[in-house]
Amino acid sequence: MADYIWLVPAFPAAGFLVNAFFGRKMSKAAFSWVACLALFGSFVVSAAVFIDFLGLPANMRLFEMNAFDWIVSGEFAASVGFRIDALSIVMCLVVSGVGFLIHVYSAGYMHDDEGFARYFTYLNLFVFMMLTLVTANNILLMFVGWEGVGLCSYLLIGFWYKRDSASNAGKKAFIVNRIGDFGFLLGIFLLVTSLGGQGVWTLNFGELQKNAHLLTGATAGLITLFFFIGATGKSAQLPLYVWLPDAMEGPTPVSSLIHAATMVTAGVYMIARLNFFFLMAPTTMFIVALVGLLTALFAATIGCAQYDIKRVLAYSTVSQLGYMFVGVGVGAFSAGIFHLMTHAFFKGLLFLGAGSVMHAMSGELDMRKMGGLRKKIPITFWTFLIACIAISGIFPLSGFFSKDEILGKAFESQGALFWIIGAVTAGLTAFYMFRLLFRTFFGECRAPEDVKHHIHESPKVMTIPLVILAVLSVVGGWVGIPKILGGENRFEQWMEPVFGHPKEAAAPAINFVTKAYAAGTGGAEAQGGSMEGTLMIGAIIVALVGIFIAYYLYIKRTELPELFVKRFPRLFRTVNNKYYVDELYYAVFVRGLFGLGRFLKRVVDEIIIDGIVNGIAYVLKGLGSLIRLVQAGYVQGYAFGMIAGAIAVLGYLIIKVIL
């Protein structure tokens, strides 16, 4: 069954081609059918392979197939091939499944848009690239998918290109991604040359895993650092996260698919895929975890002060991605991927819900102009509520299990400080999500009259995916129920062939904080199971506190937030303006580059290069006019020249003979 895995990326590719070439001739219905069916086909094949794998014993769940040789240069060879193991099949299912639901949703959401055909073409192309990324069997092919999804992100963010803000956002996304990709490329180069120095010329994952031990610790550290820089770009971590909030200029289903469920998770997938390298570089892993943690906190604070519902969700995505990086940074790779999966469910749902709200409110985004939608768009409300509970990490929804596992592993690995910051962030998450929920769905409707009239529930084609995702948000976490609660943590077991036994994985991470803590209290790690339980309850309490505060501020005493803003105007403005990071980047990098460009134009191009070129022409002209003087048209001069020549030659010969 795994032989047919090539169909998984092939279906959306075919959908893309059909839509691209025959788009104009097909009706809207035919379009969306082609695109959705393509995705459905991918999902079915992925599911079939998954079921197949279930039947195999754990160590046999690996399938690799080379389609054709792509680059053969000396000893180095890269091919186009597929690698299906526990990790990639999960990713395939997530991408194709959630992607399928979003395609169906889009058929309804984008129904009135004139770029309908273009939209589905790009969307299929995107899924094709993403599936290439997750099924690739070597880094180079993965990079092709990596770049491809970046391209599609640009195309889709700038979908309504006639709007300046949209095309600028698209360019920003692509450029910032590119900066990260540069780091990724450096990592690839360093990897190839380091291994090549030892005689191993390959980028195939299996071969890399076998030969990883050939690298020194320092080299591995540098390589993984470069790869992580690439991940920061693609997955919107500090300092390259700035494109993600702007990416909300694109259509909402795009935000859901690309910037919540799939593309931004590529960085996490990459680290998980290359876990054998990262395990050799504990410094990098610590950096990964630290950056992830700080990003999570940072983005969460910004999210508390935004009024645009999509912006809140965007910062929430950055924050949750930070959690995923914490997970892989402390060596809990399966925990990171687990959170990736559950996040795809509830964040995808949240975005689609936001799209549904916008659909009802005729395109309004500002939560201050909403309110009281609870009764008017019930399905949207209930699914949104479920997603909010899930993201806050409340038992027994999916977010609880995945987030908790990450926090638990972080505590084991790095100690209490990590856990505390993580928990605070979780509290903030709960706070701003419920703030969003209460502001949007509760209270009085603050919308203008004409908008109020139009409020209606979305059509079935949009609400059914919402319901499905809501169900997944509830039950999706149950594959990862940890042992302490009586489950077997099937997810972790499933991932074992890829990540190794979990206890081994967590060991090499640097334990800065744990050592300090242990020195102080004398071995808290030894407490094991009961510690885990304590942590769990602690996390739930923090989340509930967050929800309660939101409830208090936005339902009970709604005048409080405004008072707060008046009391601390500068603080609020700073957070509202995202800590002015964009402005900082603009002042430093953009203006700097412009200045550099101007300097180069003036000095290097005009003075130096033009000078050299023109100068050479000048010199030659001068030489020419000098040499021209020889031809004076004066015959006796020529005759004298001949005689002088004869004298010279004769003189030379005489000297040669005599002396």
Place this chain on the structure above:
Amino acid sequence: MDVGAIDVAFRWVVFSLSGLVAIVASLMMVTRRNPIHSALWLIVAFFSLAVIYLTLHAQFIAIAQVMVYAGAIMMLIIFVIMLIQLEIESTRKGRITGGKVIGAFITVILFLEIGAALFSFPGGASKASGEVATQMGSVASVGIALYGKYLFPFEIASILLLVGLVGAVVLAKRRQE
């Protein structure tokens, strides 16, 4: 006194005199302002050269020299000088520019070089040979060489003369308007 010695002495005298005349004549030729005078001095030089050829037993060449050079060519030159008589007398007084003087001095170096070359070679220049030479330079032997070994160049030379002839006629023809 034997004939051989007188012969040699005689040849020395003839050679010295005609050599002297040749050099004086050529010097005069180069320095005269009037072109007719220059031409006449050149004829003197040619004659003296013909005598020198005779001392070298090159009888045919000597006569050819007088006939061709001193006869035909110089006559042609004098004709042309007379044809272009008008402007000649108005040549400005000795305006020889500095560049020319320098050129003249440098050319003297050529003479010195040739001298150096001649006297530096081992074995230098040997004497001219004796009796055999007399027979060698006769018309008969030159004719045999020309029509024998050098037949092809001879024919080419005649074509060359034809070309010269035709060319001169064409060039000097007045254009038919």
Place this chain on the structure above:
Amino acid sequence: MLQEIPTSLYFMLSAALFTIGAIGVITRRNAIIVFMCIELMLNGANLAFIAAGSMLGSIDGMVFVFFIMTVAAAEAAIGLAIFVLIFRQKGTINVDEINLLKG
């Protein structure tokens, strides 16, 4: 006892004639006189050939001179025809003024 006339003397004479002719070519202004100096140079060369032929006992020297004379005759004919034409065109035979081929 007097020796035979050494050939080197003939060569020296030839060199002298050649050099005098060369000086004349460079120095004189009148084109026809320049032409005559060229003829003098040719004659210097002729003398050298005859002397060398006599020294080596070969007839080749004289044959060469024969051809040189032929060429000189043809050259004189054409050269003088050109001088006449130039005089007709420019009204002067002064080499300093005939410089249309100036670069």
